[in-house]
Amino acid sequence: MTKAIKINNLKYSYDSDQNLFDDFNLDIETGEWVALVGHNGSGKSTLAKLILGLIAATGGTISVFDDILSPETVYRIREQIGMVFQNPDNQFVGATVADDVAFGLENKQVASIEMPRLIEEALTIVDMQAFKDREPHMLSGGQKQRVALASVLALKPKIIILDEATAMLDPAGRQMVMATLTSLRERFGKALTLITITHDMDEAALADRVVVINDGQLILDGTPHQVFSQQTMLRDSGLELPFSGELASQLHNHPEKYLDERELIQWLSDLSK
Amino acid sequence: MNNIMIGRFVPGESLIHRLDPRTKMIGTFIYIFVMLWANNWQTYLWSAVFVVGLIKFTGQPFKLYWDGLKPIFWLILFTVILQLLFTPGSPVLWHLGPLSVTVPGVVNAIYVMVRFVLIILMSTILTLTTPPTSIANAIESLLGPLKKIKVPVAELALMLSIALRFVPLLMDETQKIMNAQKSRGMSFSTGGPIKRAKAIIPLLIPLFVGALQRALDLANAMEVRGFKDAVQRTRYRILHYDRNDYIAFFTIVFFVIIFFGIKIVTGF
Numbered sequence: 001m002t003k004a005i006k007i008n009n010l011k012y013s014y015d016s017d018q019n020l021f022d023d024f025n026l027d028i029e030t031g032e033w034v035a036l037v038g039h040n041g042s043g044k045s046t047l048a049k050l051i052l053g054l055i056a057a058t059g060g061t062i063s064v065f066d067d068i069l070s071p072e073t074v075y076r077i078r079e080q081i082g083m084v085f086q087n088p089d090n091q092f093v094g095a096t097v098a099d100d101v102a103f104g105l106e107n108k109q110v111a112s113i114e115m116p117r118l119i120e121e122a123l124t125i126v127d128m129q130a131f132k133d134r135e136p137h138m139l140s141g142g143q144k145q146r147v148a149l150a151s152v153l154a155l156k157p158k159i160i161i162l163d164e165a166t167a168m169l170d171p172a173g174r175q176m177v178m179a180t181l182t183s184l185r186e187r188f189g190k191a192l193t194l195i196t197i198t199h200d201m202d203e204a205a206l207a208d209r210v211v212v213i214n215d216g217q218l219i220l221d222g223t224p225h226q227v228f229s230q231q232t233m234l235r236d237s238g239l240e241l242p243f244s245g246e247l248a249s250q251l252h253n254h255p256e257k258y259l260d261e262r263e264l265i266q267w268l269s270d271l272s273k
Numbered sequence: 274m275n276n277i278m279i280g281r282f283v284p285g286e287s288l289i290h291r292l293d294p295r296t297k298m299i300g301t302f303i304y305i306f307v308m309l310w311a312n313n314w315q316t317y318l319w320s321a322v323f324v325v326g327l328i329k330f331t332g333q334p335f336k337l338y339w340d341g342l343k344p345i346f347w348l349i350l351f352t353v354i355l356q357l358l359f360t361p362g363s364p365v366l367w368h369l370g371p372l373s374v375t376v377p378g379v380v381n382a383i384y385v386m387v388r389f390v391l392i393i394l395m396s397t398i399l400t401l402t403t404p405p406t407s408i409a410n411a412i413e414s415l416l417g418p419l420k421k422i423k424v425p426v427a428e429l430a431l432m433l434s435i436a437l438r439f440v441p442l443l444m445d446e447t448q449k450i451m452n453a454q455k456s457r458g459m460s461f462s463t464g465g466p467i468k469r470a471k472a473i474i475p476l477l478i479p480l481f482v483g484a485l486q487r488a489l490d491l492a493n494a495m496e497v498r499g500f501k502d503a504v505q506r507t508r509y510r511i512l513h514y515d516r517n518d519y520i521a522f523f524t525i526v527f528f529v530i531i532f533f534g535i536k537i538v539t540g541f
Contacts, residue, residue, distance in 0.1 A: 078499055094406065095405050098509070105507075115507075
C-alpha cells in the first residue's frame with residue numbers, strides 16, 4: 001500500500017547554525033489518523049508547512065502518495081492535502097461562509113453551476129449548512145473551525161492536516177471540533193488520512209497513532225496506549241497525559257499502564273469488587 | 274465598534290438587496306452626479322423623495338441610515354458653518370468683522386447639508402444592501418475593459434475584498450489592545466495633543482505586528498487552498514442582469530428625467 005506521506009532524512013533550519021530537523025524520518029500510512037504532539041517550538045507546525053511546500057527544506061525528501069515534493073509538484077500535492085490552521089480568523093477569505101467554502105473551488109476552477117451543490121455538501125458534513133450566508137466573524141470559534149474544515153472538505157482532499165486547530169478554542173468549541181473529526185473518521189474511513197498537530201493530549205488520544213516530537217527528533221511513536229504508558233519520557237519533553245492518565249497517576253494505588261477513560265472506569269469499578 | 278456604519282452590510286431579502294451590484298453602483302453614481310446639479314428647493318425635494326423611497330424599498334429600519342450619518346456629523350456641521358459665515362450677499366442678518374450671516378448664506382448652508390445627507394444616504398443604501406465581495410466583484414466587472422491596458426483588475430478586486438473583510442477584525446483588535454493598555458493605566462483621552470499622539474504609538478505597534486501576522490497566515494491559508502493567481506479562477510458569484518435590474522435602470526432614468534424636468538420648469 002502506498003504511504004500517504006513519506007519523509008526521508010529531512011533537514012531544515014531557521015538559521016544556518018542550528019538545525020531544527022536533522023535526518024528526520026516519518027511514514028504515514030493511507031487512512032491513518034496520526035496525532036503529532038510536542039511542546040511549543042518542538043517543530044511540529046514547521047513539519048506541516050514543510051509537507052505543504054509553504055517553506056522549503058534544506059535537505060531530504062518528502063513524498064505524498066509517491067509524488068516527491070518539488071517546485072513542479074507542489075500544486076499537485078496541495079490538491080491532495082487540506083489544512084486547517086490555528087487562528088480561525090486568519091484563514092477566511094470570503095465574506096460569507098459560502099463564499100469562503102467557494103474560494104478553494106474557484107482556485108480549482110470548478111464550474112460556477114457546480115459550486116452551490118459542492119458547498120452545500122461540504123457544509124452538511126460539518127453540520128454548518130444553516131450558517132451558509134453568515135459572516136465568518138459572527139460565528140463562535142468552534143463553528144469557525146468547522147467552516148474551515150468544510151472549506152477543506154469541499155476540495156475532496158485525501159489528507160487533512162489540522163495544525164493546532166483547537167488551541168484557540170474554548171472547551172465547548174474544542175469538543176465540537178473533536179466530535180466533527182470523529183464523525184469524519186466514521187464517514188470517510190480509510191479514504192481519508194488525518195493528521196492532527198496538537199499539544200492537547202485528550203485530542204491526541206482520539207488518534208490511531210501518536211507521534212511525539214521534541215526538538216526536531218521523533219522520540220515516541222505508537223498507539224495512544226503505548227505512547228501514554230511512557231510517562232517519564234512524556235514529562236521530560238514537557239508534555240502531560242490525557243485526563244484519564246493524569247487522574248490514574250494521582251491515585252495511590254494506580255494501574256500499571258495507561259488506560260483510556262472507559263478502561264479506567266472499568267478498572268476503578270473492578271477495585272470495589 | 275458597532276457604531277461605525279459606513280461600509281457595513283446588513284443581510285436582507287429586499288428587491289434592492291437582490292439587484293446586481295453593478296446596477297446599484299452605476300445607479301448610485303448617476304444619482305450623485307445628477308443630484309449635484311440641484312440648485313433649488315424643488316430639485317432637492319425630488320432628490321430627497323427619491324432616496325427616501327429607495328430606503329423604504331430596502332426594508333431596513335431608518336435608524337440604520339441615521340447611524341450611517343453620525344460619523345460624518347462634524348464634517349457636515351463644519352461645512353454648514355463655513356457656508357453660513359462666509360457667503361456674501363444681502364440681506365445681512367448678522368455680522369461681526371469679516372463674518373456675516375446672510376439670507377443666501379442660510380439657504381446655501383441648508384442646501385449643502387441636504388446634499389451631504391443625500392449623498393451619504395444613497396451610498397449607505399449601496400453598502401447596506403450589498404456584501405463587500407459583491408462590491409469588489411462589481412468593481413472588477415466594471416473595470417474589466419482596463420485589463421486590455423494591462424491593469425491587474427482581478428488582483429485589485431481580490432485585494433479589495435480581502436481588505437474589506439479584515440476591517441471589522443482589525444477594529445476589534447484595536448479595541449482589545451486599547452483595553453489591554455487602559456487596564457495597565459494608559460490613558461488615550463487625557464493630556465495635551467502631544468501626549469495623546471504619543472499614546473497612539475504603543476497602540477499602533479502591536480496592531481501592525483498583529484496585522485502582518487494575519488497577512489502571513491492568510492497567505493498560507495490561501496496557498497494551501499490552491500491559490501496561484503487571481504486570474505486563473507472561476508467565480509462562485511456570477512453577475513448577471515435580470516428583469517429587476519432593467520426596472521432599476523428605468524427607475525434611475527425616470528429620476529433623471531423628472532429632475533431635469535423640474536429644473537426646466539423652475540427656470541434653472
